Amino acid sequence: MAQSEYVFQRVEDQKELERLRMIELVFDPASRRRLLGTGLQAGWRCLEVGPGAGSIMTWMGEVVGPTGQVVAVDLDPKFLSEAERPNVRIMRADIRTALLPQQSFNVVHARYVLIHLPDYEVALTKMLDSLKPGGWLVLEEPDFSASRGITGGEQELASLRKVNQAIEHMYATLRMDYALGLKLPALMQRRGLQHLTVENDAPLCAGGSGMAKVMKMSAKQLGEKYLATGVVGQSDLERYCRLADDPNTWAIYYATIAVSGRKAVG
Numbered sequence: 001m002a003q004s005e006y007v008f009q010r011v012e013d014q015k016e017l018e019r020l021r022m023i024e025l026v027f028d029p030a031s032r033r034r035l036l037g038t039g040l041q042a043g044w045r046c047l048e049v050g051p052g053a054g055s056i057m058t059w060m061g062e063v064v065g066p067t068g069q070v071v072a073v074d075l076d077p078k079f080l081s082e083a084e085r086p087n088v089r090i091m092r093a094d095i096r097t098a099l100l101p102q103q104s105f106n107v108v109h110a111r112y113v114l115i116h117l118p119d120y121e122v123a124l125t126k127m128l129d130s131l132k133p134g135g136w137l138v139l140e141e142p143d144f145s146a147s148r149g150i151t152g153g154e155q156e157l158a159s160l161r162k163v164n165q166a167i168e169h170m171y172a173t174l175r176m177d178y179a180l181g182l183k184l185p186a187l188m189q190r191r192g193l194q195h196l197t198v199e200n201d202a203p204l205c206a207g208g209s210g211m212a213k214v215m216k217m218s219a220k221q222l223g224e225k226y227l228a229t230g231v232v233g234q235s236d237l238e239r240y241c242r243l244a245d246d247p248n249t250w251a252i253y254y255a256t257i258a259v260s261g262r263k264a265v266g
C-alpha cells in the first residue's frame, strides 16, 4: 500500500468540521438523489467510505431503517462520536486495508475520498469485493482541472489560476491526480460495472456561494501546503479569498464527476 498522509490530517479540527459541514450543505442534495437513484430503500446494507462529518451516513441509516445497516469506514472518525445509531456501525480503518465482509453491501458510496489516495485502485478493489452481485457503486470525485475564473478583477482572476496550479502541484507531489474524477467512468467500466450513469457537475458560482465558501475554507486549511508548492504567494491566497467572498465575481471552482454503476450478477 502506498504510504501517504491525508492532506487534511493535521489541520485545525473545529475549522475542518466547519468545512466538512459546508461540503455537506452544498453537495448532499445531489448525492442523496444519486443514491436514491440506485433504489436505496428500507432493509439495504450500505457502506459509506470516508463519511467525514457523517451526514450521508446518518441519512442512509434513516432510509434503510431498523432492518438495514450502514457501515462507515473512516481513517479518523473524530467527527462522528455522536452519530452512532443502532443500525450504523462506525469503523476506524483505512479503506485499503479494512476488514470488510465480502459480497455484503447493496450500495457502496464514497465522495471526495479516492482523490486522496495514490493507490485508489486498491481502495476500489476493496469496495467492489464488499459489494453484493447486483449491488451499486456510487463514486463522486473532483476534477480541479475544470476550474475557470470568469468575472472579477484581473489580479484576482490571475490568483485563482495560480491557486489552481498550486492545487495541481500539491496533489502531483503526493502522487495524486487533481483531476481524478475524469478517470472514474473508464475506471468503473474497466472493472466490469454495468448500467453506468455519469454526471459532470461544474457549477458556475458567484463569490459567497456555498461552493466558493468551500474552496475558501480549503485554501485557509491548506494555505501552507499551497505556499510550499512555490507557485503562489501569500498575496495570491489573499486575493483568492477576496474573490471567493465577492458576490460580483463568477467562477467554476471545480467539477464533481459522479458515476453510479452496478456489479454484474454472477
Ligand SMILES: C[S@@+](CC[C@H](N)C(=O)[O-])C[C@H]1O[C@@H](n2cnc3c(N)ncnc32)[C@H](O)[C@@H]1O
Pocket (backbone or CB within 6 Å): 006, 020, 023, 024, 049, 050, 051, 052, 053, 073, 074, 075, 076, 093, 094, 095, 096, 110, 111, 112, 113, 116, 117
Ligand atoms: C474530503 S473528506 C470527505 C468527507 C465526506 N465524504 C463528504 O464528502 O462530506 C474525506 C474523508 O475521507 C477520509 N479518508 C481519507 N483517506 C481515507 C482512507 N484511506 N480510508 C478511509 N477514510 C479515508 C477522511 O478522514 C475524511 O473523513
